[in-house]
Amino acid sequence: MTALIRGGPEDSERANVLPVLTVRVEKDLETLVNRFLARKREDLDRVRAALATRDFETIRRIGHDLKGAGEGFGFPELSAFGAALERAAIARNERALKEQLAAVEQFLSRLRVTFR
Amino acid sequence: MALSSQSVLVAEDNEDIRELVSHQLRRMGVLVLLAEDGQRAMDVALAERPALVLMDMDMPVMSGFDAVAALRAQGYRGSIFALTAYQDGPEAERALSSGCDALLGKPITSERLRNRVAQALERAVQGAAS
Numbered sequence: 001m002t003a004l005i006r007g008g009p010e011d012s013e014r015a016n017v018l019p020v021l022t023v024r025v026e027k028d029l030e031t032l033v034n035r036f037l038a039r040k041r042e043d044l045d046r047v048r049a050a051l052a053t054r055d056f057e058t059i060r061r062i063g064h065d066l067k068g069a070g071e072g073f074g075f076p077e078l079s080a081f082g083a084a085l086e087r088a089a090i091a092r093n094e095r096a097l098k099e100q101l102a103a104v105e106q107f108l109s110r111l112r113v114t115f116r
Numbered sequence: 117m118a119l120s121s122q123s124v125l126v127a128e129d130n131e132d133i134r135e136l137v138s139h140q141l142r143r144m145g146v147l148v149l150l151a152e153d154g155q156r157a158m159d160v161a162l163a164e165r166p167a168l169v170l171m172d173m174d175m176p177v178m179s180g181f182d183a184v185a186a187l188r189a190q191g192y193r194g195s196i197f198a199l200t201a202y203q204d205g206p207e208a209e210r211a212l213s214s215g216c217d218a219l220l221g222k223p224i225t226s227e228r229l230r231n232r233v234a235q236a237l238e239r240a241v242q243g244a245a246s
Contacts, residue, residue, distance in 0.1 A: 032139055036132050064174075068201060069132035071223035079223050 021110045025074055030115040036073050040066065041108060047085070047101055051094065059097060060089035077107055123147040123166040124233060127157030127183070128199060129175045133224065137170065140226050141233065154178030158186050161194075167240035168233060169196045170220060173211050181214045188215035195236045199224070 025033050043062050050058040066082025081104045088096035124146050128134040138148045149164055151157035154171075155178040161169055169187070173180035184196055197220040198211035208219055220232055 028143075029139070032135055035135070039132065064201075065130045065132065068130060068222040068224075069136065072133065072136050072225060076223075 018106065018110050020112050021107070022112050022114060023074060024114050024116060027115045029073075033073055033113060033115075036069070037108070037111070037113070040078065040104075044101065044105055044108070047097075051097055051101070054092075054094075056089045056092050060086050063087075063089055075111075078104070081107065122237060123149060123164065123168075124237075125149040125151060125157060125161050125164070125166040125169045127151040127154070127160075127169060127175065127180065128172040129153060130172065133172075133199070133222070137224060137229065140229055144230060144233065146233065146237070154180055154183035158183045158190075161187055161192055162190060165192070165194065167194050168236045169194060170199055170233075171196055171216065172199045173207065174200075181210055184211070184214040184216055194240065197232065197236070 043066065047059050047062055050056075050062075063082045063085030067079050067086055068082070070076065070078025070080075070082055081100060084100045085097065085104075088100055122145070124141055126134055126137050126141070126148060127150075128137065129152050134150060134152070138150060141148045149160050149166055151160050152175075154175045157169065157171060157175075157180070158178065160166075169184075169192075171180040171184055175183075178186075180198065184198075187196070195218075196216045197218050198208075198216040199220055199222060200207060200211060201222045202208045202211075203219060203221050211219060218232075220229070
């Protein structure tokens with residue numbers, strides 16, 4: 001929906017830094033996308049807290065919502081992560097949940113969104 | 117009561133999707149009504165009579181399934197599209213048997229949303245004219 005150009009990994013200045021993933025989005029959607037990504041970063045904290053108390057239903061719900069929204073905002077990777085989180089929560093698979101949580105964190109840390 | 121042929125109700129508890137869909141609809145020039153749960157969706161749809169309802173089926177207070185069934189029972193005749201991740205299977209069948217006209221699968225892309233909504237609103241205009 002939003003990504004006009006999805007850039008490939010850029011050169012990193014240091015070899016041990018994961019490459020940046022650049023996504024270009026319509027300027028018109030800047031406020032919406034920034035708010036969406038801020039909420040997703042907050043969701044990571046909620047998943048961490050829910051994992052600590054084995055609250056799988058909260059994680060399932062967060063995963064389900066991410067699955068439904070990610071691609072619409074131009075981030076199909078987030079929809080895929082959401083689906084994986086939802087599946088792992090239903091299976092009550094803590095190891096898979098931790099792996100998915102780390103994967104989402106890594107994706108968001110690599111993501112650079114430009115608007116035009 | 118006549119349907120409002122250029123208004124669409126977005127009934128969705130996921131704030132991200134609600135914001136994105138309503139933004140895209142406003143860009144189409146559509147008057148957007150919002151609801152965060154099934155009960156509110158039913159109240160707004162009966163009061164405002166939008167031409168189209170986009171109904172998430174998995175919502176708090178009252179599910180989309182129950183809201184759609186209640187709307188149909190109370191005579192709402194506009195189009196209702198189920199917003200659901202399920203394109204087939206029991207959930208999809210339940211949505212259609214509750215009274216939805218069609219499914220609009222998540223994730224929702226802007227092109228698909230625009231096409232489906234434009235078609236539904238065009239039908240509403242034609243229906244009002246005939």
